[in-house]
């Protein structure tokens with residue numbers, strides 16, 4: 001796209017480096033908080049639309065799970081019950097207060113939908129939270145959906161008096177793919193949510209492209225995206241549950257690529273493959289962080305986000321404290337401890353003399369210590385501002401034989417290539433044609449252009465077809 005100011009990204013600007021890594025208190029801190037609202041939990045992603053949130057008073061909408069109408073007002077978080085965990089523990093861990101967890105669960109127990117003494121790992125809870133976009137607007141729980149492994153499903157929704165009502169959801173749901181598409185204006189996250197995608201779909205989209213793209217500097221206004229994802233719809237055609245991304249496309253400044261979710265029948269390993277049958281997965285990620293909400297902050301005159309230079313030797317991703325940081329590749333943790341100006345620091349040794357390092361973390365991922373084996377995409381820590389950092393960001397380094405290199409300039413070969421097997425390629429092309437037919441059937445999605453300024457004033461979503 002032409003006509004954009006050429007000054008918006010300057011990864012080699014020496015001045016920017018010191019700002020972020022050494023003396024950037026006001027810049028990074030201020031911008032990050034304004035932008036992200038200081039969210040902290042892994043799954044939390046506060047809605048950015050206070051006006052819409054305030055207008056979201058009609059709780060009957062929630063009973064019918066009409067998220068398509070006002071997806072921006074609320075945050076949804078899903079997690080599966082762990083071994084030895086109580087439902088109450090789970091809800092609190094996902095962001096409910098202890099009192100809310102109690103009030104929401106009690107009617108489910110009272111109705112004997114679920115016996116609290118016999119809950120089993122594998123049960124999935126989905127919390128719908130409202131608010132939380134800033135410290136003075138605390139998130140509060142407005143619905144809990146519990147789904148057991150046999151797919152029986154219950155929802156407990158808040159009444160205006162603070163109590164909760166529990167309902168058994170009838171299984172009249174049918175699968176239906178949904179499609180969102182549009183153009184990035186301020187951030188991909190905002191643009192996709194504006195059109196009805198859920199938080200998880202945008203996170204998944206970012207993860208698919210995390211191997212190819214630096215989400216902070218390379219996703220830019222004017223980039224076009226398309227996401228097709230599974231959903232379950234009720235008898236009125238409204239989505240009550242959103243699922244896997246089955247197609248992801250980016251047509252952007254840095255990259256133009258389409259990816260199809262596919263499970264090759266020979267090894268059964270699911271992955272995203274481009275039109276040529278090449279896997280999205282590479283040896284290391286360029287954006288080893290939950291990149292959905294990263295923004296290039298288009299138009300900012302002070303761009304504090306550093307790229308690699310000889311002095312800086314890493315790439316910075318400004319993100320709220322608590323944003324999950326992923327292992328960029330599979331390997332072994334060499335170090336997970338405090339280290340001078342790096343603060344809380346993790347370094348991973350990969351194959352072929354590669355290492356990756358992650359600095360300024362607020363805390364480490366579960367089980368991450370020296371000697372731990374990690375797989376690509378595992379959460380190894382959370383963004384923070386420890387050490388010589390004065391605003392929350394991830395400082396990411398790639399080292400080859402002990403020397404830092406510019407991670408963004410590395411071009412690793414793709415993972416699996418289905419074209420190496422005629423049979424697997426044919427299978428993929430058949431699947432691809434099916435997905436393309438689904439996309440065509442969904443028609444041209446409406447394109448809603450949204451800017452930060454006018455998004456707060458909107459109350460409805462157009463663009464879903």
Ligand SMILES: [Zn+2]
Pocket residue numbers: 020021306312314315316394395396
């Ligand atoms: Zn840095």
